Amino acid sequence: MAARASAAPAPTLFHLKVVGTAHQEWSFTAAPVAEGACQRTETSEGIREVKFRTKKPVTVRLEGGRVLPVVVGGIAGTVTLGGSNTTERICGGTGTTQTADCAQTKRSFAGATLRIASPRPGVLDLKTIAKVRLATADCPREPADVILRPLGPLPKLLRLPKAALTERRVARITVGATRTQRKRYGAPESGHLDERSQWSLRFDRAGH
Numbered sequence: 001m002a003a004r005a006s007a008a009p010a011p012t013l014f015h016l017k018v019v020g021t022a023h024q025e026w027s028f029t030a031a032p033v034a035e036g037a038c039q040r041t042e043t044s045e046g047i048r049e050v051k052f053r054t055k056k057p058v059t060v061r062l063e064g065g066r067v068l069p070v071v072v073g074g075i076a077g078t079v080t081l082g083g084s085n086t087t088e089r090i091c092g093g094t095g096t097t098q099t100a101d102c103a104q105t106k107r108s109f110a111g112a113t114l115r116i117a118s119p120r121p122g123v124l125d126l127k128t129i130a131k132v133r134l135a136t137a138d139c140p141r142e143p144a145d146v147i148l149r150p151l152g153p154l155p156k157l158l159r160l161p162k163a164a165l166t167e168r169r170v171a172r173i174t175v176g177a178t179r180t181q182r183k184r185y186g187a188p189e190s191g192h193l194d195e196r197s198q199w200s201l202r203f204d205r206a207g208h
Contacts, residue, residue: 011068012167013206015057018072018114022050022152022197028143031188038091043191045083046102046140050151052077055110059206065121065165075112079150081105083140102139109134112151122165124158124175126199145183145193152197155179164203173203 029043055076061068082104088097115127132150155177163170176199183193 009063009168011061011063014060014062014167014173014203015206016060016072017054017057017202017204018075018199019053019202020050020151020197020199021052022048022195024048024050024146024149024152024193024195026143026146026191026193028185028191028193029189035089038089041088041090042141043086043088044141044143045086046142046146047082048142048146049080050077052112052151057204060116060203062164062167062203065160065167066118067116067124067160069115069117072114072116073111075114076110077108077112077151079107079109079134081107081137081140081142085140100139105137107134107137109150118160119157122160122162124160124201126154126158126177129154143193149195153179153181153195155197155199158201171205175201175203 025047027043027045029041032039032041052075054072055074058070058072058074060070060072082102084099084101086097086099088095109132112132113130115130116124117127118124129151134150156179158175158177160175161173164173167173178196178198180196182195185191
């Protein structure tokens with residue numbers, strides 16, 4: 001049995017490049033806040049565009065049509081944000097509304113990580129994104145859901161092309177995925193959040 005184990009083929013090495021975009025658009029009204037005899041309500045409206053990629057290819061291992069667990073590091077990108085903040089105050093029966101239009105801003109990040117693995121042959125799971133370090137945006141304010149998903153919603157389980165099942169005989173494998181989702185906020189909050197992300201993963205056989 002030891003001889004058989006030693007004869008088992010080693011995983012095939014590939015260099016992985018990741019490229020992606022995300023679009024998030026929202027109108028979000030937070031729960032009202034009491035200020036003495038008054039009530040304040042804050043509404044944020046925003047459009048957020050993200051572009052990101054691996055700064056250099058990351059070595060990954062494929063074995064039997066499965067991508068072995070790996071943390072893909074060195075993901076860098078830019079976040080472009082624009083929109084407005086509106087504050088409404090109601091005191092007694094009188095209300096005032098102030099809207100601040102936000103100058104478009106651009107923030108950048110580097111060193112983000114993506115954890116991936118194949119739970120079974122022929123599929124790939126993008127598990128978690130981490131270390132997307134961005135300065136807090138005040139205008140417009142980003143809803144908590146946007147802060148939690150700085151690169152948009154992760155795609156669900158990706159199906160690998162059939163070539164991945166014979167990884168020793170293929171020079172390149174390309175996988176693409178898109179995910180779109182919409183959230184409606186319920187009382188005491190209100191509004192909506194629309195999100196769309198696009199991912200492209202390219203595996204190039206090492207040595208080719």
